[in-house]
Amino acid sequence: MKILISADMEGATGVTWPADVLPGTPQWERCRSMFTSDVNAAVLGFFDGGADAVLVNEAHWTMRNLLLEHLDDRVEMLTGRHKSLSMVEGVQHGDIDGIAFVGYHTGAGMEGVLAHTYLANSFTGVWLNGERASEGLLNARVVAEYGVPVVLITGDDLTCEDALGYAPGALKVAVKDHVSRYAAVCRTPTRTAAAIRSAAKEAAALSERHAPVSDGPFTVEMEFDAEHLSLAATVVPGVARTGERRVAYTSDTMYEGIRTFKTVTTVVSAAVEECYG
Known part of the structure; x- marks a missing residue:
């Protein structure tokens, strides 16, 4: 049994505001250890549950945040940017039996700690076939095309609620309770690590292609x-304006859909100017 962990940071233990996740800040340096603790707890739990291999795909910002030296020696970690499937890179090779979304968060325009969808700002909402979409929903639709179930989600309490819509059978661990976009009631790393490890052990049994x-x-x-920004996005083939600040495109598969989405985010990021956005 091989497990893929897609590891994002906004939903990690103790994280509540931008400096906690912005590479290079003192707060980010501090929170890296709690992020790593969450991921390692999932790793240990999956091995407890019978996994033979665990691959961790770094999915936050520069995708160079986790402390490899603090992870269990049995794990392998994919780190760095520019990957074909971004947050769920590795699922396409046919050897993954289950995937965990660790440190996830709610989507743009939704309630939740540091809620956004791929871009920290710029998006006020993203919809997939009419349903407001978080990164969890988008990524779940991608991995489904490879026959891989989502078996574990960790993040704030609203992230766990959001996951009921795209992975109802998965185990869910809330490491903090939402108060506002930049505030939460947090549990200690010792408590969250124990909860994540226990859930991951149970989730291993759900990992069946x-x-x-x-x-x-x-x-x-x-x-x-x-x-x-909507005008800038239309440079991507197939993307058309549907309103003053809205665009849309249609793809036959979510493999194509997520790659187009990433292209749009890259173009839009380059169109954002300092101060005025």
């Missing part, structure tokens, strides 16, 4: 906080 599932076509609609 199934027939690939694709419910395409998939229409992704995005709303921005400024008009010029």
